[in-house]
Amino acid sequence: MRNRIILIGLFALLLFQVGCTEPFEIETVDFESVLVVESTITDEFKPQIVKLSKTSSLENPEILLVNDADVTVTGSNGESFSFYWDSETGNFISQNSFSAQPGVSYTLNIITSDGKRYSSSAVTLPPSVGIDELYAERVVDATEEKDGVQILIDTEDPTGNAKYYRYAYEETYKIVAPYPSPYNSEIIDFDPISGTYQVILTPREPEEICYSTEFSTGINQTTTTELNENKVFRFPVRYLSKLDAKMQTRYSILVKQYVQSVEAYTFYKIIKELGSIESLLSQGQPGYVAGNMVSEENPDEKVLGFFEVSSMTSKRIYFNYDDFGLEKPPYFVDCDLLLLDYRDNTNLDNDPDEREIIYTYLTFYDYQVFSFAQGVLYTIAKPECTVCTSFSSNVRPDFWED
Structure with a gap:
């Protein structure tokens, strides 16, 4: 194998010019x-x-x-x-x-x-330039296959000193677990021969509400050099599909505007x-x-x-899916409840061994018990559906507004 790997160049010189600027090679x-x-x-x-x-x-x-x-x-x-x-x-x-x-x-x-x-x-x-407006609009565009919410920004520098802008964002969204579990579960006394065991359930405060924050990736920038006015108008910062689970409860976005050289x-x-x-x-x-x-x-x-x-200014907005007449988006994962009977420990008539399923799902897949009845009936679901801290945080951000 060669010690040096030759990078294949698509071109040796890229001509790119902004206003009167010299191109990078x-x-x-x-x-x-x-x-x-x-x-x-x-x-x-x-x-x-x-x-x-x-x-x-x-x-x-x-x-x-x-x-x-x-x-x-x-x-x-x-x-x-x-x-x-x-x-x-x-x-x-x-x-x-x-x-x-x-x-x-x-x-x-x-x-x-x-x-x-x-x-x-x-x-x-x-120079520092403030954000004039940050707003969200419903957008339906069959050509671009868009149906959801577009977040837009308006900015103007009447001095004409700022012409190059880059945008980044931090999005935070509220999560409400559909089936918050009121129990911590522990399996003890498992007998691999008979398949018997005990499920110990201890009460806990259900972890129902969480908040997640994600940061933008990639490069999103614009320039006013080719415009008649030194104004950024309706520049798209973020698009959310109407099916995006981040809008399932409440959504907030903090947009940061960087003025660049x-x-x-x-x-x-x-x-x-x-x-x-x-x-x-x-x-x-x-x-x-x-x-x-x-x-x-x-x-x-x-x-x-x-x-x-770079100089930086920022602005935050909040919205809900119903602010735009949208239906509630689906949750992050499918949340089917499984009602299982500990007494069912056979595979007769192609009926699954529910006792084994309880053991397997609680032990290896971290399913949580949503409800318990008659000492033998367990209703369980995925951890994302029962304990929101399994993929998020239950610490409410200081800036959050409901």
Whole structure:
């Protein structure tokens, strides 16, 4: 097997121009272990994040996180911020919270464990632009096979200083378990020969209501450079099918609007055209996308990724499925109740051994008891249908509104 795997280039040069900007070049390259940098520092006062990894071989395609580097962000005003590696998230996180300031240029500096030094070009904070409107509308589009709810955003910068925008979101939805279980169950005294056992049921507070939060993936951005007005109007941020279980009870979305530099916008646009940000980590990437990170010792060394400073504003909305005249969407999983009789321990007349089913489902599939009658009749269901914490959290978010 060859030591170096040649990446097949779809093209050697991608011509992409926004306004009067220069195009980024894409080169066909051999695969090699390359440092990957992903970081967006914002004007939010919070712990900032830098993610470092390395490309991997075709035989070992998983993301290889870098966890032993010296990472700092320095400002032209003399401030310096150190980062530590967090094992839970796999990211480097700033030791102290900070926010990017207007008029200050920032540089990301990295020293890897083998002593190699990398740095970014100096980047400055773009102007901040608030979100004018965030709203949801019912959409039915047979051409695009859409029937559900579209979340849209309007933004305007009358100064004309902000022209490039990227959007991300955090969606949180309320979950109500259809058959909350009032029992903890335990099987004891199982006899494998006779198949007999005892089911011990102890009362518990039913876990009925939960909340789940998910984060957007991929790249969603737009520009106003080709419009008559410097206005983002009805830009689609998120689409939910009318059958999406996330709308089954109550749904909320927090949309974050990032104002970008033209360099950051162009870089991520090319990445999206290549197949999204994951292309940075893929040896199937059709070319090398030049970012703003370089090796200080070897300018010819390839470094993937981009260090971005961006202003961020956000807005949250809530809605229910019936706000749009929709029927209640189906639950996340099928929730059939099984009524089983412990006394039935035969397979006569093709009748299943219900005693064995009770044992198997409670022991190996984590089914929960929904109700119990006559000392022998058990009504059971999947854990997702009876204990919502089996796939979510029963901690109500501080921001939640019913």
